[in-house]
Amino acid sequence: MAKKINGTQRRTEALSRDQIVEAAIDLLDESGEAGLTFQTLSKRLATGPGAIYWHVANKSDLLTAACDAIVARTANAALAGSTPKAKVRELALGVFDAIDAHPWVGSALTRSPGQMAMVRILERIGQQVRALGVRDDAQWSVTSALLSYILGVGGQNAANAQLAHEQGLDRSNFLGEISAMWSKLDPDEYPFARGIAKQFPAHDDRTDFLTGIDLILGGIDLM
Amino acid sequence: MAKKINGTQRRTEALSRDQIVEAAIDLLDESGEAGLTFQTLSKRLATGPGAIYWHVANKSDLLTAACDAIVARTANAALAGSTPKAKVRELALGVFDAIDAHPWVGSALTRSPGQMAMVRILERIGQQVRALGVRDDAQWSVTSALLSYILGVGGQNAANAQLAHEQGLDRSNFLGEISAMWSKLDPDEYPFARGIAKQFPAHDDRTDFLTGIDLILGGIDLM
DNA sequence: ACCTGAACACCGTTCAAGT
DNA sequence: ACCTGAACACCGTTCAAGT
Numbered sequence: 001m002a003k004k005i006n007g008t009q010r011r012t013e014a015l016s017r018d019q020i021v022e023a024a025i026d027l028l029d030e031s032g033e034a035g036l037t038f039q040t041l042s043k044r045l046a047t048g049p050g051a052i053y054w055h056v057a058n059k060s061d062l063l064t065a066a067c068d069a070i071v072a073r074t075a076n077a078a079l080a081g082s083t084p085k086a087k088v089r090e091l092a093l094g095v096f097d098a099i100d101a102h103p104w105v106g107s108a109l110t111r112s113p114g115q116m117a118m119v120r121i122l123e124r125i126g127q128q129v130r131a132l133g134v135r136d137d138a139q140w141s142v143t144s145a146l147l148s149y150i151l152g153v154g155g156q157n158a159a160n161a162q163l164a165h166e167q168g169l170d171r172s173n174f175l176g177e178i179s180a181m182w183s184k185l186d187p188d189e190y191p192f193a194r195g196i197a198k199q200f201p202a203h204d205d206r207t208d209f210l211t212g213i214d215l216i217l218g219g220i221d222l223m
Numbered sequence: 224m225a226k227k228i229n230g231t232q233r234r235t236e237a238l239s240r241d242q243i244v245e246a247a248i249d250l251l252d253e254s255g256e257a258g259l260t261f262q263t264l265s266k267r268l269a270t271g272p273g274a275i276y277w278h279v280a281n282k283s284d285l286l287t288a289a290c291d292a293i294v295a296r297t298a299n300a301a302l303a304g305s306t307p308k309a310k311v312r313e314l315a316l317g318v319f320d321a322i323d324a325h326p327w328v329g330s331a332l333t334r335s336p337g338q339m340a341m342v343r344i345l346e347r348i349g350q351q352v353r354a355l356g357v358r359d360d361a362q363w364s365v366t367s368a369l370l371s372y373i374l375g376v377g378g379q380n381a382a383n384a385q386l387a388h389e390q391g392l393d394r395s396n397f398l399g400e401i402s403a404m405w406s407k408l409d410p411d412e413y414p415f416a417r418g419i420a421k422q423f424p425a426h427d428d429r430t431d432f433l434t435g436i437d438l439i440l441g442g443i444d445l446m
Numbered sequence: 447a448c449c450t451g452a453a454c455a456c457c458g459t460t461c462a463a464g465t
Numbered sequence: 466a467c468c469t470g471a472a473c474a475c476c477g478t479t480c481a482a483g484t
Contacts, residue, residue, distance in 0.1 A: 038477065051449050059477065110378045113386055114401040119408070119416055126415030140419050140426060145372070145435030152375020155333045163336055178337040185342070192349030193342055196363050203363060212368030215442030222441040261458065274468050282458065
């Protein structure tokens with residue numbers, strides 16, 4: 001009769017894989033990868049760990065499914081752009097923003113090669129690369145370059161967000177710390193890092209990300 | 224008197240942080256990230272876990288140090304290229320090959336933002352970006368784009384190598400499995416992935432990697 | 447078919463005690 | 466200053482037993 005009001009109550013409805021994945025996403029969003037545990041998860045779902053294993057093969061399977069659920073939402077969104085290039089920018093920004101909202105996706109994406117999440121992104125980018133008129137035998141390497149770049153930025157942003165979260169820093173303090181560290185480097189060995197330290201805290205991740213996309217898109221024109 | 228001949232012997236010389244890092248690298252190379260444990264490490268060093276903690280803050284510190292040791296070797300190598308672009312290619316390939324030889328570096332690099340390993344690469348690429356004549360206010364975003372791309376490819380290759388290792392597959396079997404998976408996708412939803420599946424197993428990671436570098440370098444010319 | 451929950455093997459980390 | 470090794474808290478996973 002009782003549903004799941006207080007902490008020690010058992011659930012009465014049946015579990016489902018989707019429910020488990022949703023709960024996992026909530027946990028990951030709240031407290032990062034460290035927050036997802038079979039203990040925390042079964043507590044939130046008001047069951048035991050064994051029940052979860054009935055629906056899910058293991059933790060890696062669960063993480064992959066959670067990642068795919070997030071990516072599917074943005075990869076399936078309609079594209080408003082009028083040109084293939086505009087659509088590539090749109091797709092890329094979609095992934096960027098998804099990782100910004102769910103930093104754990106950044107690392108989970110990399111860790112599941114060949115999984116659906118990556119194929120979804122690959123497919124949509126590949127279609128635009130085709131539409132750009134890239135030669136058949138270059139479509140793979142061009143698409144792969146775009147994908148690698150997107151995953152690279154995503155992975156770094158995810159790591160930054162996680163580190164800042166662990167250290168209890170907000171973004172500007174985090175950037176400030178790195179900038180301070182770079183300012184102290186040996187001027188003879190690290191002229192570039194030192195020179196850039198001052199402007200570093202003011203940079204915009206999203207703008208820089210798009211600059212990189214545009215560099216690659218520009219390079220395609222020269223092929 | 225005895226040194227470290229049989230398994231239960233204790234070491235007689237003092238431990239050092241460098242020794243620990245070297246042993247960690249060996250373990251990581253032999254059996255991936257799962258192979259590095261304070262248990263396996265202290266066994267190999269013929270001590271207890273407490274001794275390691277005297278020289279190393281925690282596992283993350285150890286992984287970062289191991290990663291930096293590898294990256295320092297390639298980042299400090301002299302550059303033979305005659306043009307800034309050739310030097311960028313050389314630097315990028317150096318990182319690519321280092322990750323190929325030590326796949327765990329691919330993920331460790333991402334996980335330690337602002338650490339020395341990344342700064343070393345950033346610095347050397349940044350110097351070449353300067354030499355290319357990129358405007359001051361664009362040097363950061365261009366360098367960052369190159370770095371993100373390199374880390375993105377590295378991270379994926381690392382993940383592929385690890386997955387293949389876990390499943391006991393060699394590279395060609397691994398690629399074959401992905402290709403087979405893509406061939407079975409819905410032709411209406413995944414035309415690109417399906418179309419590319421056949422040529423996928425024959426692709427060359429290193430060549431594709433360089434293609435991406437050249438796309439970005441080409442884009443710089445158009446800025 | 448689905449869930450329970452105790453048990454297992456293993457992990458990173460700590461720390462009083464030694465030298 | 467450096468090392469020992471038992472102990473702690475916690476983790477993913479299993480599985481006999483229940484419904």
